[in-house]
Amino acid sequence: MASSCTEIDVLENVNSKLLNFAFLRLGKKCNASESLSFARAVCNISSIKENEVLTVMNFDTLFNRGVNVLKDMKRGITVNMQQHDKTAVAILTKFLKEIEFHERSLMKVLGREQIEKESKSNSRRENEITVTLAEHLLGRLSPGQSYVINSRAKSRETCSCGEDHENNPTYRNTGIGHEDVWHGFVDVVLENAIASAEKPRVIDEDNKEGMDEFDGRTQTGDQSIAETISFSFIQKACHPSFENHLVPNIMIDSERFRILMYDADKDILLCGMDFPIFYENHLNITSVVILWLVLHYRIFCSGINDTPEELEKVKCNFTEVAGEKLEIYRKSLKAGVANFPTVKKETSVFPSYESILFGKRKW
Numbered sequence: 001m002a003s004s005c006t007e008i009d010v011l012e013n014v015n016s017k018l019l020n021f022a023f024l025r026l027g028k029k030c031n032a033s034e035s036l037s038f039a040r041a042v043c044n045i046s047s048i049k050e051n052e053v054l055t056v057m058n059f060d061t062l063f064n065r066g067v068n069v070l071k072d073m074k075r076g077i078t079v080n081m082q083q084h085d086k087t088a089v090a091i092l093t094k095f096l097k098e099i100e101f102h103e104r105s106l107m108k109v110l111g112r113e114q115i116e117k118e119s120k121s122n123s124r125r126e127n128e129i130t131v132t133l134a135e136h137l138l139g140r141l142s143p144g145q146s147y148v149i150n151s152r153a154k155s156r157e158t159c160s161c162g163e164d165h166e167n168n169p170t171y172r173n174t175g176i177g178h179e180d181v182w183h184g185f186v187d188v189v190l191e192n193a194i195a196s197a198e199k200p201r202v203i204d205e206d207n208k209e210g211m212d213e214f215d216g217r218t219q220t221g222d223q224s225i226a227e228t229i230s231f232s233f234i235q236k237a238c239h240p241s242f243e244n245h246l247v248p249n250i251m252i253d254s255e256r257f258r259i260l261m262y263d264a265d266k267d268i269l270l271c272g273m274d275f276p277i278f279y280e281n282h283l284n285i286t287s288v289v290i291l292w293l294v295l296h297y298r299i300f301c302s303g304i305n306d307t308p309e310e311l312e313k314v315k316c317n318f319t320e321v322a323g324e325k326l327e328i329y330r331k332s333l334k335a336g337v338a339n340f341p342t343v344k345k346e347t348s349v350f351p352s353y354e355s356i357l358f359g360k361r362k363w
């Protein structure tokens with residue numbers, strides 16, 4: 001493997017020491033126990049604090065394994081790496097070699113906002129952005145080098161950057177969850193991870209309550225948190241023997257991204273900082289490396305390890321807000337769903353005429 005190639009030199013400026021994750025907690029108004037689509041999820045989140053200061057975790061500590069691989073990469077010592085590390089390093093090296101191509105394609109499509117605003121419908125434009133981000137950034141950095149786009153997207157766009165592509169985007173059913181609890185269709189499925197393309201969400205009067213934090217973007221934030229938690233439970237059910245069950249969701253739009261991670265075993269919800277995709281008309285190398293480390297979390301993330309007492313202090317309380325529906329999250333969540341059956345809901349606060357008539361007489 002080339003150890004001193006110029007692509008590696010750009011990594012010199014990557015400093016992940018200054019990056020942190022915050023711990024989030026779900027509030028009492030969180031509706032995880034109700035049958036609702038992700039779009040209607042309310043999380044009522046707050047940040048966990050001690051003496052008014054946010055409790056945070058350093059990125060280098062959480063991704064210790066990955067950061068060590070990165071250090072070896074910077075020093076050019078890649079010979080003694082384990083095979084899975086070498087495979088991951090090869091993916092990053094390849095991306096850095098082709099970075100100008102991807103940068104051009106991303107800038108071309110993501111920068112179109114103003115020019116084409118009027119000629120394309122919002123949903124087509126959103127899907128165009130999602131496809132390009134998946135094709136030229138997320139999919140390229142992920143372990144499987146592939147991605148799946150939600151087949152319910154209003155249009156089945158191919159990447160519109162104008163360059164030749166080896167393959168067209170794959171559109172499939174991306175439904176996750178369960179009709180009795182939170183459920184819905186995620187925008188992008190990567191290998192063992194998901195990404196939600198941020199879009200403005202209509203705020204209805206009933207849901208205004210959850211809007212107090214998360215940079216004023218709570219409405220999309222709530223949806224992404226619900227997706228993160230549900231997806232993490234699915235991953236835990238599929239891979240119960242993993243040491244660490246922190247699973248990421250990448251919230252991304254045409255300018256920035258934020259990493260959310262949920263540990264379905266320890267009940268811990270993390271929220272990363274906001275990162276810009278570009279820096280002065282170039283892809284931001286730190287952001288690229290962060291995405292690469294996070295997408296390879298299975299080999300690079302060390303998880304949160306502390307005493308049960310300390311872990312208790314940073315729990316997000318999902319197990320409490322889910323209540324008796326927790327078992328559904330643990331055992332019955334589905335993935336790759338095309339349609340969720342409609343769950344009949346009581347429309348009145350009072351039981352129906354029939355349910356009283358046919359009740360079981362106790363006296």
Ligand SMILES: [Zn+2]
Binds near residue numbers: 159
């Ligand atoms: Zn393209």
